[in-house]
């Protein structure tokens with residue numbers, strides 16, 4: 001999970017209905033086979049909590065989230081490595097698919113780097129498929145994963161052929177020194193029928209926050225390279241920051257954008273899509289493996305002990321978090337966030 005998990009894949013089969021606006025991430029464990037090789041792993045660098053909730057508790061929290069499906073766009077199993085907890089993944093998949101279409105989140109996706117996990121488990125999911133699976137294919141010099149990165153892509157494609165996922169996306173991080181190698185990855189995807197290729201800036205810690213390493217000129221160069229590769233996937237995306245998008249598209253087009261959405265999307269004339277995180281609060285909830293309920297802002301803060309939405313103790317915490325998210329959206333974030341103390345008092349009073 002090298003990049004932020006927010007830039008999820010949407011396919012024609014999982015377009016959200018009206019009101020499904022929240023992105024939810026669930027950390028199903030704190031394990032990954034590459035922990036010792038990925039020096040730049042986002043999750044290693046944020047050094048999140050050390051305790052991990054029992055699988056039954058994570059399942060309980062996720063089940064309650066699924067019940068809030070009318071508001072949820074993406075239900076994402078984001079790690080640390082979903083296929084390290086395959087029974088939990090299967091239980092969640094079954095729960096998602098046994099919930100009526102009109103009441104569950106619009107899509108159910110996962111981020112993975114596990115060749116063996118995908119090979120073994122994805123073909124066993126044709127009756128409870130993922131909407132999408134995103135795999136990381138990174139380059140030398142990125143500080144991420146050793147070995148042949150295309151093995152994970154091949155495993156994902158075989159799993160898609162077997163019906164275990166509707167779509168496959170590839171995520172590749174970039175920084176100034178790896179641009180040419182990243183473009184080579186893009187070239188290598190041609191003809192593989194990938195649903196989305198997303199390049200995103202490598203994030204590293206600066207002053208206690210995970211921060212993009214890409215300058216404006218590096219981002220422009222990445223976009224230029226991507227514009228020659230728009231045919232390598234159904235959609236080619238460069239993840240960036242809102243001020244950069246504003247500078248690139250000009251004030252006229254900027255003025256027409258709706259910023260109160262979970263993700264800002266702009267397509268350039270070349271066909272390349274630019275994605276950026278919304279500045280508006282109320283669109284993101286991440287359940288960390290230790291139960292911290294994180295906002296989008298929390299997720300870039302290093303060594304955070306407790307989330308803005310508190311710590312998960314029972315399913316009512318999910319209800320309270322969804323209430324807070326709704327209030328934040330309605331109020332544009334102003335004074336909407338309750339303190340943990342207010343949340344706990346509110347729960348006792350209820």
Ligand code: SF4
Pocket residue numbers: 001002032033034035036038040041042043044079080081113136144145
């Ligand atoms: S594969 Fe992903 S989650 Fe695992 S250690 Fe590497 S960056 Fe982190």
